[in-house]
Amino acid sequence: MPPKPILHRDDPTAEPLTGNVKVTRADWLNVAMDVLISHGVEQVKVLALAERMGVSRSSFYWYFKSRQDLLDALLQTWEQTNTAAMVAQTEAPAAAITGAVLNVFHCIANPDLFNTALDFAVRDWARRSGKVRSLLDRSDARRVKALSDMFSRYGYPELEAKTRAKVLYYMQLGYDMAEPNESHKERLQMTPHYLRVFTGKEPLPEELEEFAVYTERYWDV
Structure with missing residues (x-):
């Protein structure tokens, strides 16, 4: 929180x-x-x-014309942070697909890039509002497409790229919702194994080291 x-x-x-x-x-x-x-x-x-x-x-x-104006501004803020940040991270340069996925993992580590609690709040809101549901569906589609395009850039066939993108995206949503009680050390121990599952590739040691240094600023060590 x-x-x-x-x-x-x-x-x-x-x-x-x-x-x-x-x-x-x-x-x-x-x-x-x-x-x-x-x-x-x-x-x-x-x-x-x-x-x-x-x-x-x-x-x-x-500052606002009405309560609805405020609610619309909240949704705009959510899109401009969570969705835009995830798309930007899929486009960040990396030498290999494993590094590209670790760039996306920055969203998981850094709440300034991706506010997980806000994402869940919007999803709950969408259960009560058709307008928000439509917006959420478009946002999810945009995120999955960005992840699919990321896999495609590293040579994965179209259907495989889309499948890996969905596995990565929806697994991460469920993982965050479960809020597992894991230490920084435990997360880092699992990271190379997750990367093998998501990409089918072996991560580079320097990628893992860079990610470990990055996450120390955000995860409890």
């Missing part, structure tokens, strides 16, 4: 706000996202958010 959002006014590194402004648009979005993740979309209510931040409800309308 990501940490509670820090409001702009409580961030010692932030530039001071001018005039009578107490919170920013980003504050509204971050607090709304925290509520979405913790309690579901039904609890993302303007008055409750205002009370949580200690501001008047009217200040909400400086």
Whole structure:
């Protein structure tokens, strides 16, 4: 679970706000996202958010036309972070397919690239909204296509590339949902075996070492 959002006014590194402004648009979005993740979309209510931040409800309308406008902004943020980040990682340079998959694994390690809790919250939201379900379906399709294209670039036939992409993507979703209690050491021990399953190739030692160094910043060591 990501940490509670820090409001702009409580961030010692932030530039001071001018005039009578107490919170920013980003504050509204971050607090709304925290509520979405913790309690579901039904609890993302303007008055409750205002009370949580200690501001008047009217200040909400400086930034958003309506609650629906806020909800649309949350979905846009989700797409611009999770989906865009995963697609970008599939396109990152790598000498071999094993390194390319490890680039995608950066999304698993780094919550700034991919917010897993937010992804699950949107999936739960999609069960209640046809509009969100359609958006989620398009996003899933975009992610799987990006992964398929990644495998294709390393010489896998079209159907095999698509199959490996789906195995990698949907296995990872289920793995994250299960939230296994694993140490950094245990995860790294399993990583080369996962790579063999996902790619059919032997990972390079330097790829594994680079990934180990990267994950130390995010996983409990």
